Amino acid sequence: MSDETVTGSGDAAQGTERRVRVVLVDDHRMFRTGVQAEIGRTDVTGVEVVGEAADVDQAVTVITATRPEVVLLDVHLPGGGGVEVLRRCASLMAAAEDPVRFLALSVSDAAEDVIGVIRGGARGYVTKTITGTDLVDSIFRVQEGDAVFSPRLAGFVLDAFASTDAPPVDEDLDRLTQREREVLRLIARGYAYKEIAKQLFISVKTVESHVSAVLRKLQLSNRHELTRWATARRLV
Numbered sequence: 001m002s003d004e005t006v007t008g009s010g011d012a013a014q015g016t017e018r019r020v021r022v023v024l025v026d027d028h029r030m031f032r033t034g035v036q037a038e039i040g041r042t043d044v045t046g047v048e049v050v051g052e053a054a055d056v057d058q059a060v061t062v063i064t065a066t067r068p069e070v071v072l073l074d075v076h077l078p079g080g081g082g083v084e085v086l087r088r089c090a091s092l093m094a095a096a097e098d099p100v101r102f103l104a105l106s107v108s109d110a111a112e113d114v115i116g117v118i119r120g121g122a123r124g125y126v127t128k129t130i131t132g133t134d135l136v137d138s139i140f141r142v143q144e145g146d147a148v149f150s151p152r153l154a155g156f157v158l159d160a161f162a163s164t165d166a167p168p169v170d171e172d173l174d175r176l177t178q179r180e181r182e183v184l185r186l187i188a189r190g191y192a193y194k195e196i197a198k199q200l201f202i203s204v205k206t207v208e209s210h211v212s213a214v215l216r217k218l219q220l221s222n223r224h225e226l227t228r229w230a231t232a233r234r235l236v
Contacts, residue, residue, distance in 0.1 A: 020143045023051040023066060025059045025085065026074040026105070028201055031128075035072070035105075038132035045136045055079045060088045067092070068100060069143045073122065075106040075113045081178035082106075086120035093121050103142045105135070107199075110185060110235070114153050124148030173233065175217045181235075183210040187223055188230035 019042070024032045032052050040049040051066045053059035056079030063071055063085075071089075075082040082104060086093070092100040104117045104125040114125050123142045126135065127150050138148045176184065179200075186196045193211075197204045211223070220226050 018046040018140060019048060020046060020070055020139055021048050021050045021066070021068045022139060023053065023059075023063055023068040023071045024049060025053045025063075025071060025077065025082075027054045027077050029054065035135075039136050039139070047136055047139060056081070056084045056088070059085045063089055063092065063100060067098065069098070070139050071100060071102045072105045072139070073102050073117070075104055075108050075117060076178040076182055082117050082122075083120045086117060086122060090121065101142050101145075103138060103148065105130075108182065109150075109153060112181075112235070114149075125153055126150045127153070172218055173235075176214060180210050180214050180217075183207060184214050184226065184230055185235055187211060187214075188227045188235060190227075 022039075024035055026032050026035075032054075036049050036052075039045050039047045042048045050068055051062040053062045054077075056077055059071075059073075059077070071085075073082045073085060077085065086102060089100060089102075093102070102117075102122040104114075104122045105128060106113065106125070107128045109127055117125060123145075124138060124147050126138055126148065130138070130150065141148050173181070182200065183196060186199065191199070193204050193207045196202075196207045200207075211226075215221070215226060218226070218229060220229060
């Protein structure tokens with residue numbers, strides 16, 4: 001985590017009596033460990049991490065069992081992604097008493113990812129460059145019912161909801177899994193396979209498999225056609 005500032009006062013829970021129960025949902029164990037170390041010192045931050053999950057099924061099980069006040073939710077997860085977790089936890093979010101609230105915490109800053117989880121019911125979206133202090137502040141704000149966004153992401157949401165018209169459905173894009181979309185976006189930005197593998201914590205062979213699947217599903221021949229396809233849809 002580095003130095004991104006999140007909208008808000010920056011008043012973390014350090015030295016206060018505020019408490020919030022949190023579940024961490026992210027498919028990278030090392031990242032969960034880092035977040036736990038950064039914000040999970042309850043006596044200092046007021047944040048109590050009551051559970052962790054690495055995929056959609058685990059997330060739904062842990063969230064249902066622990067009923068946390070806030071869930072830190074990654075967008076790209078095995079089993080359907082963060083949107084699927086939100087869909088399956090809709091009743092918990094809608095509870096009249098003690099609703100579970102979701103804050104997306106993702107490496108992605110793509111507009112479709114931001115808008116997708118907000119439409120799904122998340123109360124905010126921050127990127128993984130956020131500082132620990134600002135993340136704690138964001139968690140407490142979401143617990144209190146506020147909406148929280150990293151500054152450069154707020155515009156996506158404002159633009160998306162400025163009109164009552166829903167964005168058109170892209171059937172081709174909907175054929176791709178969340179991970180395939182992520183690989184597609186990085187390929188279109190000019191990343192090499194090795195760079196993508198390093199960024200996504202997967203093997204080069206897995207990257208190649210995802211690219212092959214994307215080309216097959218979109219009926220494209222090579223990465224140059226793929227780049228043109230992604231650029232035309234403003235996915236880059």
